[in-house]
Amino acid sequence: MTADRHLVPIGREEALRLLGKVPFGRIVFTAQALPAIRPVNHIVDDDCLIIRSHLGAAISAPGQDAAGIVVAYQADHIDPDKGVGWSVVVTGMARPLSVDEDTRRYTHALHPWICQPDDYLIRIVPELITAYWLTDGVVTRP
Amino acid sequence: MTADRHLVPIGREEALRLLGKVPFGRIVFTAQALPAIRPVNHIVDDDCLIIRSHLGAAISAPGQDAAGIVVAYQADHIDPDKGVGWSVVVTGMARPLSVDEDTRRYTHALHPWICQPDDYLIRIVPELITAYWLTDGVVTRP
Structure with missing residues (x-):
């Protein structure tokens, strides 16, 4: 199963496109x-990720000193049977969006799976992106 | 989209069954x-997870003092369109299998996606399992 399998690195621009x-x-x-x-x-x-979540005390609330x-x-x-596909890992700072940012369109676009009273919008600024195609030899770009 | 959505906790036994x-x-x-x-x-x-991977210096090699x-x-x-499905998170100690354990059947059963010269078998012993159905009201157990 692994004989012809290899990793093909994905560049930053394409990685963000796949995430989208x-x-x-x-x-x-x-x-x-x-x-x-x-x-x-x-x-x-x-080029940033926007999520809507409640991360508890792990991240400051909007309007606070949001380090x-x-x-x-x-x-x-990833195709679970063939084991081919792609994976993207972004590492970066996550900060809540400040109250004066235009958050309406994000709120409109992002529907959290579960409504929680204290969920809020968080921006992740990618510093490091590690991404690859997991391929059996033929890279098919979606 | 989120009006009827809620989380239904999954017990340990069923969570491990879903992982399997x-x-x-x-x-x-x-x-x-x-x-x-x-x-x-x-x-x-x-009731343990066995993976085959190379985690670099993050975990000791087999035969070493594998804390x-x-x-x-x-x-x-998770259905990407409907946003329903399940998620299981296991937290626990990961240790490489010792050299005297019967690793043959694991090696036979686990085909890493990519062959690396220094991958090895790792056992994760679940201490804490947090799992839930993400449901729109009707829980369908696969």
Whole structure:
């Protein structure tokens, strides 16, 4: 199964394009000193990821001194039988959108799967993007 | 879209059963003080997860003093359009299998997507399992 399998790196621009083609991914952060991961939906806007979530005390609320936290964000599209597809991991600072930003269109575009009273919009600014095609030799770009 | 959506907790036994029904998930760990995530395939055996991967210096090699590291492991099966499905997150210690364990059947059952010279078998012992159905009201158990 793995004989012809190899990884083909994906550049930053294409990685962001692929992220924009799927509706959800997984945010990875540290909660109470433990690795934590949560699936959320996202949009890509101006080369940044926008999510709408409640990350508890892991990230400051809007309007506070929002230093942000380093997170990873991952999405993939992998055929479970063939094991081919792609994976993108973005590492960067996650900060809540400030109250004076135009958040209406994001709120309109992002429908959280579950309504929580204290969810808010978070922007992840990609610093490092690690992405690859998992291919059996033929790379098919969607 | 979210009006009737809610989370239904999944118990430990059913969460492990669901993990056993999908071939891959994502291991979450800390690498160079940053959150890291990597998709890998897995099997569930004796209520533990077995993966075959190279996690670099993040985890000790077999035969060494393998104290292990705390990781999260996540898999989901979510309909991207309807936003319904399930997500399971396991948190626990990840340790390489010792050289005297019967690793042959795992090696036989687990085909890593990419052959790397230094990948090895890792067991994740679930300490904490957080799992839920993401449902629009009707829970359909696969």
